[in-house]
Amino acid sequence: MQNEHEQLAPGALLMRAFAAPQSALLLQELQQVTARSPLRRMTTRGGYRMSVAMSNCGACGWVTDARGYRYDCVDPLTAACWPAMPASFAKLGTCAAGAAGFPDFVPDACLISRYEPGARLSLHQDRDERDLDSPIVSISLGLPAVFLFGGHRRAEPPRRVPLAHGDVVVWGGPSRLRFHGVMPLADAEHPLLGRCRVNLSLRKAR
């Protein structure tokens, strides 16, 4: 099974179209989540307004503001708990992680990121999670994008990995803290999502 997938680095696997069969259900559940906790462009501690619009579902959600980055169980926009993580998200996360060699992964946070044309994510590490033994499961929906998968130093030139609707990338173990990012989204029209890309990033945050 694993050799049908592409290894990006030890502990990092690209599984093309892994989420494609469930994508209609994922999008339907996503709509219910973002109806309650809308996508919004957050501002970093440095005062930079992110080009990517974000929301969360699950027991806790990732936020950034003048106080910095953190996980919080309350959505600052609604002052309510984040919407529960749909069972289809958690199940796909567990299944993808298992296929990549990380059994028993149970995500408690799902970061939702919406990229419109021109939106990008600069090289960063996902290191705000308490549990760094669990992998990141990243699901791409909608327009294609170029994912940047780097090393353990920001200066290390990243691999450019084209990602399309339904592709899933899992990174953990020795790759858990690799730098990664997304190139500015090229403008196009996707039959299900229109002019945007959505990324679902499943983690065990606490």
Ligand code: MD6
């Ligand atoms: C991606 N996203 O969109 C990769 N990291 O393919 C991320 O690396 C990411 O969307 C932290 C928070 C939100 C994200």
Ligand code: FE
């Ligand atoms: Fe990330």
